[in-house]
Amino acid sequence: MPIDHDHVLSLLDQFNIEVPSWGFADTGTRFGKFLQAAAASTTEEKLADAGVVHRFTGCTPSVAVHVLWDFTAGTDPSDTARMAGKHGVRIGSINPNLFQDQSYKFGSATSPNPVARKTADDHVTDCIRIAQAVKSDLLSFWFADGINYPGQDDLVTRKRRMSAALKKWHDQMPGDMTMLVEYKPFEPAFYATDVADWGMAYLYSKQAGPRTKVLVDTGHHLPGQNIEHLVAFLLDEGMLGGFHFNDRKYADDDLTLGSIDPYAVFRIFHEIRNASEVHGTDVSKIAYMVDQSHNLKPKIEAMIQTVTTAQELYAKACLVDRKKLLDAQARMNIVDAEETLRDAFNTDVKPLLRKWREKKGIAPDPMHAYRASGYEARVGKERTEARKARGESSSGSSYA
Numbered sequence: 001m002p003i004d005h006d007h008v009l010s011l012l013d014q015f016n017i018e019v020p021s022w023g024f025a026d027t028g029t030r031f032g033k034f035l036q037a038a039a040a041s042t043t044e045e046k047l048a049d050a051g052v053v054h055r056f057t058g059c060t061p062s063v064a065v066h067v068l069w070d071f072t073a074g075t076d077p078s079d080t081a082r083m084a085g086k087h088g089v090r091i092g093s094i095n096p097n098l099f100q101d102q103s104y105k106f107g108s109a110t111s112p113n114p115v116a117r118k119t120a121d122d123h124v125t126d127c128i129r130i131a132q133a134v135k136s137d138l139l140s141f142w143f144a145d146g147i148n149y150p151g152q153d154d155l156v157t158r159k160r161r162m163s164a165a166l167k168k169w170h171d172q173m174p175g176d177m178t179m180l181v182e183y184k185p186f187e188p189a190f191y192a193t194d195v196a197d198w199g200m201a202y203l204y205s206k207q208a209g210p211r212t213k214v215l216v217d218t219g220h221h222l223p224g225q226n227i228e229h230l231v232a233f234l235l236d237e238g239m240l241g242g243f244h245f246n247d248r249k250y251a252d253d254d255l256t257l258g259s260i261d262p263y264a265v266f267r268i269f270h271e272i273r274n275a276s277e278v279h280g281t282d283v284s285k286i287a288y289m290v291d292q293s294h295n296l297k298p299k300i301e302a303m304i305q306t307v308t309t310a311q312e313l314y315a316k317a318c319l320v321d322r323k324k325l326l327d328a329q330a331r332m333n334i335v336d337a338e339e340t341l342r343d344a345f346n347t348d349v350k351p352l353l354r355k356w357r358e359k360k361g362i363a364p365d366p367m368h369a370y371r372a373s374g375y376e377a378r379v380g381k382e383r384t385e386a387r388k389a390r391g392e393s394s395s396g397s398s399y400a
């Protein structure tokens, strides 16, 4: 099948990926955190690193921020938006933090403790204010809410509290803002999580209001879950809001995209292209975001690797010969149908991406160009000095 390069190049033009501020900071597991000299500690350093990734990849114009990790109480959030602009990026999705406060021991919006529910409500009100100040139109919710033991709390009462809270926050948002509901089967709760799977997130979103969609974090599924199937389902329902991309072998490992199962990511992108090209579904508003913790890899290299891998797998999905696929499906010829996907997946798209980068006026090999820039060594020195000057040994205590 002749490859319509221009078609794929124009689809790549629309394929922007949002990077997480917390992906540039020192992160770890409960067993420890390995520090990197070049790790970002301050919000400005995280935005500077995001700017570097955008400069070398050309497709990461926005940065997801986590309110308690990236905004200091009492400071003007629009300063952060200006800072982002200085580094050639903009503030993307606003992530409320409804899991770190001590009052959230039994949950946030679902907690039997009214103090926790008030803390959560006040925080979300603040997040909506910040979103308006930085001109972000995306509020991205993840709830650690859940219980650890059977009988610990009434699951239905918690469900009703969650519905009421999401409905209130939906109606509180200005009309141009959308909110995403991210589900997760477990961790930190280890018996029941209040937003545990796509079905619960779907219903909570429907009940909250028309500007509420489901966020699929690829690491938030029990082993064996067919993620591209639920993506196809949510898309056809008009309920897919976005993704947190990462990879995993076991649980919410937050490894770099495509490092374990690139074909799985390709299959997700295939369903998105299929929904658009075969079923006419509007896929233009899907928020493609990365959510990873780079505990061992150099953080900016891990992010560049992730973004270029996502571009490659998306370009491959754009190459699926859908006319041939539909014909094989109609003939119920399984092998021919599967081979149309494998042909696309096995196509080397690096030449196409080099052509796309050439058109964008950026280096053909982002990783090579970044390494040649010497950025990591330079900021490693600067930030080690800066941390010393601030009397910090490492890049701070919080998660990111």
Ligand code: LRH
Residues within 6 Å of the ligand: 022, 095, 142, 182, 184, 217, 244, 252, 291
């Ligand atoms: C929870 C999660 C959520 C974030 C956090 C950094 O596991 O995926 O999206 O807020 O990671």
Ligand code: MN
Residues within 6 Å of the ligand: 142, 182, 217, 244, 291
């Ligand atoms: Mn996530």
